Amino acid sequence: MIVSGSTSQSLAATLATELDEPLAVVEQTAFPDGESKFAIDAPGERTLADVDRAVIVASTTTADAHLEVLQLQDAAREAGIDEVVTVLPYMGYGRQDRAFETGEPVTARAIARALSPGTDRVLTVTPHEPAVCDFFDPPATQIDAEALLAEPLRSDPDPALDEPLFLSPDAGAIDVAETVRDAFGSGEVDHFEKTRTSGTEVTIEPGNAEIAGRDVVVVDDIVATGSTMSQSIEVLQDRDVGRVFVGCVHPLLARDARSKLARAGVEAIHATDTIERLVSTVSAAPAIAEEL
Numbered sequence: 001m002i003v004s005g006s007t008s009q010s011l012a013a014t015l016a017t018e019l020d021e022p023l024a025v026v027e028q029t030a031f032p033d034g035e036s037k038f039a040i041d042a043p044g045e046r047t048l049a050d051v052d053r054a055v056i057v058a059s060t061t062t063a064d065a066h067l068e069v070l071q072l073q074d075a076a077r078e079a080g081i082d083e084v085v086t087v088l089p090y091m092g093y094g095r096q097d098r099a100f101e102t103g104e105p106v107t108a109r110a111i112a113r114a115l116s117p118g119t120d121r122v123l124t125v126t127p128h129e130p131a132v133c134d135f136f137d138p139p140a141t142q143i144d145a146e147a148l149l150a151e152p153l154r155s156d157p158d159p160a161l162d163e164p165l166f167l168s169p170d171a172g173a174i175d176v177a178e179t180v181r182d183a184f185g186s187g188e189v190d191h192f193e194k195t196r197t198s199g200t201e202v203t204i205e206p207g208n209a210e211i212a213g214r215d216v217v218v219v220d221d222i223v224a225t226g227s228t229m230s231q232s233i234e235v236l237q238d239r240d241v242g243r244v245f246v247g248c249v250h251p252l253l254a255r256d257a258r259s260k261l262a263r264a265g266v267e268a269i270h271a272t273d274t275i276e277r278l279v280s281t282v283s284a285a286p287a288i289a290e291e292l
């Protein structure tokens, strides 16, 4: 049975169809003091006693979403379901994977420790650092969804992309660009040099590849504030680029990120449904289903 967190309802429904598994009924109650309760039930004529496995699917994009996963896990355990699997399509706080200064928490580890007792297995899609999987006590598996981003790049652009340049905003994300290029089938790969100057500001220096008049796909694991991506696009526009497409696994698109990309002159954004936004046209469900 697939149990959907409120952040991942489309992805959970697609996964249920993909696996031909029922979709749980999740009832949310809010108490007058603001506390919430998420209760689960089996759909139709089934009862929870008929369920062998609960697959909780919830991107932890907010503090409330974390609390919801904890409750869904506990509800499944309380109902005596044999196996509880927790799928974090997007693991929030995953980028805080080390303490940069004395006194800072390793928040990704703290979150993983909190989620571990309630589950027998964890799956997470394209974590910023694969090492976050080691923070969980039960087995945790990384699912790579980058290759799925090639599909709309093959089918949508009109005219079609011809030998595009795949660029990552920094050297660290070049694997993501290479994976998308390989899945697309052709094109060159390069990267910018990015320096982060604050939580919302970055400086981007161009790479060596020829840009003028060329179609470029800028690929990253996540677009959060959109600073990295919009500045990358602006650098390309300064060099008379052709069309600029953006591909990202996790379209967090916080604050005015979508507007920043539009102002910078993006042609189209292609993202997966690990975070459900208007640009989430590619489903990660087939990649997740393969691991289940």
Ligand code: R5P
Pocket (backbone or CB within 6 Å): 169, 172, 173, 199, 200, 202, 220, 221, 222, 223, 224, 225, 226, 227, 228, 229
């Ligand atoms: C960082 O290394 C990541 O790969 C992304 O480039 C970054 O998280 C994007 O953040 P923002 O959209 O806030 O610039």
